[in-house]
Amino acid sequence: MHSRLATNSLSTSPAARAVRSWRGGSIVPGRGTLDLRVGHPVTVVESILGTPDEKHFLAGHLFYIYRSQGIDVDFGASRKRVERLFFYEADVEGHSRRAPVNIDGIGFRTPKTKVIEALGKPDCQGGPVRVAKRKKTWIYYASGLEFDFDSQDRVMIISVCDPKLNQLSKRC
């Protein structure tokens, strides 16, 4: 069972209301960016990104969806601290703007071959799967970094998590 909450009427901290568009930055695997990090509490995320466009409870996890900033934040089952950060290319899975992030020169629409060339052989990979009317494949590095590729094998989602969250032996 999951629910979708309208967030317009929810009270937020003054810091969350005053936030301007996030400037983004370089991604550190397993950590996030310089200011937006895995492990941050909800209040810190709200002070950086503002009030989310939507909040979802899916499979026991709390997700903050920032459609206009191209970011989703997964607070996990604890619903208190950031477990995963998702950065999207524009027009992917309902996000209107591309998140302003990159990693070692790799950004959105970078070909899969270039990602593997730069970061090495992934520890886990999969797909194709059809999600939100798009066929996608993915590669995952044990450092807590994942790339989702579109049907043309170009980066469309970059996600970061604490490497301890994903035990690869069970999956790959």
Added chain:
Amino acid sequence: MTAGERDVRKQNPQRVASFEQQRTAVKRLVEELSRKPNKTPADVLELEKVRALVKHLSKKRTEKSEPHARRGERH
């Protein structure tokens, strides 16, 4: 076939095979999505959708056909 057996509900083998084929394809998708370490909200929704579809197809697969018409049955 005796009169008693005429009424037994049966399964259409072609229908069973078709549901089994669909179920296998959808189960493969469930496995593939479950393996994905970082699931986006859309991935989670899709996974819930295909899991429900596997359940539905499993139920349909074991469903029996309609009973044969029973002529001369007293109501």
